[in-house]
Every structure is written in C-alpha cells, then in structure tokens.
Amino acid sequence: MRKIKFTWVGKLKKGHWAEAAGQYLPRIKRFCPMEEIQVKDAALADIEARKIKEGELLLGRFQPQDLVICLDEHGRTMTSVQLASHLGRWFEHPGKAPCFVIGGAYGLSRQVLERAEFTLSLSPMTFPHEMARVVLLEQIYRAATILGNMPYHH
Numbered sequence: 001m002r003k004i005k006f007t008w009v010g011k012l013k014k015g016h017w018a019e020a021a022g023q024y025l026p027r028i029k030r031f032c033p034m035e036e037i038q039v040k041d042a043a044l045a046d047i048e049a050r051k052i053k054e055g056e057l058l059l060g061r062f063q064p065q066d067l068v069i070c071l072d073e074h075g076r077t078m079t080s081v082q083l084a085s086h087l088g089r090w091f092e093h094p095g096k097a098p099c100f101v102i103g104g105a106y107g108l109s110r111q112v113l114e115r116a117e118f119t120l121s122l123s124p125m126t127f128p129h130e131m132a133r134v135v136l137l138e139q140i141y142r143a144a145t146i147l148g149n150m151p152y153h154h
Contacts, residue, residue, distance in 0.1 A: 002091045002098075003033045004140065007061055008133060009054045009104035010041035017130040024137035031144035032091075037061050041104045055109030058101060066099035068116045070108055071132060075119035080153060083139055084146035086118075100140070102133055 012018040028034055039061060042053035062068060067090055078086070090098040100120075101112065105128075113119065122135050145152035 003035065004028070005035045005037065005066060005097060005099040006102075006133075006137075007037045007039070007058060007099055008102040009039055009058065009129070011038060012130050012133065014130065017134060020134040021137055024134070024141045027141045028137065028144060031141075031148065047106050051103070051106050051109040052111070054104050055112045058103075058108075058112050059115060062099065062115065065096055067093055067096040067118075068099050068101060068112075069118045069120055070101045070113055070116040071103075071122060071136060072108060072113060072116075072119050073121055073124070073126060075121035077121045077124065080139060080142050081146060083120075084143035084153075087140070087143045088147050100136060102129055102136065105129055 012021055025034070025036070039054065039057035042050045042057075044050040044053060069090070087098065090096070101108065101116070103109075103112070122132055122139070127135065142153050
C-alpha cells in the first residue's frame, strides 16, 4: 500500500480524543506508511474568516501528489466495505496518494472543498471535529483490515 496522509485543523484538546486516536494510528501504520499534519486553528470570532484562515493553512500543506479527500457533511456516505474499495483504488492511483482532510469546529472553507477530488461524509449527523477524526481513523483501520482479509471487520 502507498502512503496515507491525514491533514487536520487543531490539536485534540481533550485527553479521551487523543487516547482514542492513539489506538488507531499505530494500527494503521502496520498496513502503510502514514503522515499526520496538524495546522493551527484560527481563533477568530467571525466564522467565515476563521474557515478561510484555516483553509489557507490547509491549502499551504497540500502537495501536488495529494489526492485530497475532504470530510464534509455534504459528502458521499458509504459503508465500510465501500470505503475499503475506494481506499484500494486510491492506493492504486498513479502518482497520487490519499490525503484525508478534516476542518476545524466550523468545517472547511469553500476553497479547500474545491481542491478536493472526493468529498466524504461519515454520517448525515454532525459530529465534533475531534470525534470525526477518531471515527475516520477507525474506519481507515477497518478498511485496511478488509483489504487485507483480516477478521477485524464482521
């Protein structure tokens, strides 16, 4: 498998989110090399200005070889098996590697969403961005075990 990249806004501020994410990061690393990039959240009162500032920071971290996959409430929903299938195809993409992106508390700017080659929704419901990060990591681990014919997914 190719490298996988995670790019997100802000640190996991509460210990339980960091602990949960810490359960999945090493598991994912057993399947493929990975890179985790965090950009600082913008502490601006105006929500749109905040999203734009965070978006600029995210856009500055993308590389030409990144196949940008943004998590957004308006993205495509899918089952774990469907995600595994997509992940397998994304890993086979010549010259590109999957780069999953999660915005801050108010989501992603229009500019970041326009850069995306795929937009994914974890659920029609809204989650805190810290929870979305943990759910995404678990689903990527689950997808890797599905692709590897391992018994984790049942």
